[in-house]
Amino acid sequence: MAIASRSFPAPDRVPVRRALLSVFDKTGLIDLAKALASHGVELLSTGGSAKALKDAGLAVKDVSDVTGFPEIMDGRVKTLHPAVHGGLLAIRDADDHVASMEEHGIGAIDLLVVNLYPFAEVMKSGADAATIIENIDIGGPAMLRAAAKNHAYVSVLTSPDDYAGFIAELADNDGASRLATRQKLAQATYARTAVYDAGISNWMAEQFDVAEPANRAFGGPLLATMRYGENPHQQAALYGGGVARPGVTTARQLQGKQLSYNNINDTDAAFELASEFDADQAAVAIIKHANPCGVATGETLEDAYQRAFDCDPVSAFGGIIAMNRPLTGAAAEKMVEIFTEVIIAPDADDAAREVLAAKKNLRLLVTGAMADPAEAGLTVRNVAGGYLVQGRDAGRVTADDLKVVTKRQPNAQEMADMLFAFRVAKHVKSNAIIYAKDGATVGIGAGQMSRVDSSRIAARKAVDAAEAAGWDGPKTVGSVVASDAFFPFADGLLSAAEAGATAVIQPGGSMRDDDVIAAADEAGLAMVFTGMRHFRH
Incomplete structure (x- = not known):
């Protein structure tokens, strides 16, 4: 009943x-x-806050003097008392509330200043479970919710960022707060406690192996507002939250314009792809509209960049560049030869920073580390009326996972290129087809409704790249091809063979696998099955 x-x-x-x-x-x-x-x-306070105020020479009354009850249980219980919550929740214009306050000696509290135990920070620090649990604040959220509910009379400050504005508010209003201010502070308070509890519930779901909680909550602090979203008529903002992970949300922007919605989406895609490759070889990914237009490894970053660029030099214009090593001056010199929106790297040396400084609009982000491609986590997507939640695609295949299904065995170079290509396929929108040769993509087909069309587009791009560079022919000749999911028919595979591919890597699992294998044998191709697909929608 209401x-x-x-x-x-x-x-x-x-x-x-x-x-x-x-x-x-x-x-x-x-x-x-x-x-x-x-x-x-009049100032009331608790524990360390009271001590800090007293040490500063301010007159402060301990909450325990107000409640008539000492802090107990290592401070777990100190503000959970009617003298506190009554002072926060009382309706000042309700006669019965005022009578209760007078009867029980409860004084009104007009301002609550509380920020919470750092649960998220302690969790991210790698502390043990007991320490994390001890940093779950109880009294703080209870008081915040009480004060925010009674915002008709009570102001609530949850962050030091709120202090200056509130001090100005009091100065402008003879020591009073305005209703509009109290309303905004109340909304911010409930958002803060919601995010706080979401972090706790999601940590517990992982800790206690609750795979599909009956209720899911997500949230985080505002990190940046944008001029607009994907299009100028859409509003947009970036929020933090979730498990700490090196990337666009944690990076330091060293120069350039403010990141846009599309910049952030593409930069995230680029850095996640670059993170797939170990630092024993330099790796560079060039991204456009969340799809790679070129990926390559090499002895140096400049070599890897040039090979990635060669895959699709037209699409690379205005793209995002990510790498798995600190950016060097030599690599930066090559990267600024065309217009680029964002460069993201674990770091950048002084020479690279000096080169990029001449391109004032180019955004340079440094992350301090690479992301772990095998790390568990969640991805969340909005759908009408709800959210689709799944585990991050942390799957990876090695040579030991591959099953050769054709008469011809792949040679060592084909095997290395197939593993490279399949790693890239994980980050290409389905249906995905990737041609690769000598540790570099040489043709990428993404996001088509037909796998045959993706194969043909990838081959066509390779022809265009060869013509632009003046090569004798497309680099798909003698390449390998990766498919993110099985070939449902032999036509997609035959299209790859026509482009010059000599080996194929795909998940397998089609009802027509035997037909596809037979077609590969007839074409003289080597083919391996991974048993793992990488749909990316």
């Missing part, structure tokens, strides 16, 4: 006469408290 409404017009300005300050992060606390004291505000 609770009956208690409707009272919310006052616009509410004088702040009494404040409770109980924070883990004490940044800006003293300046805020001094500003409050200058308006004659």
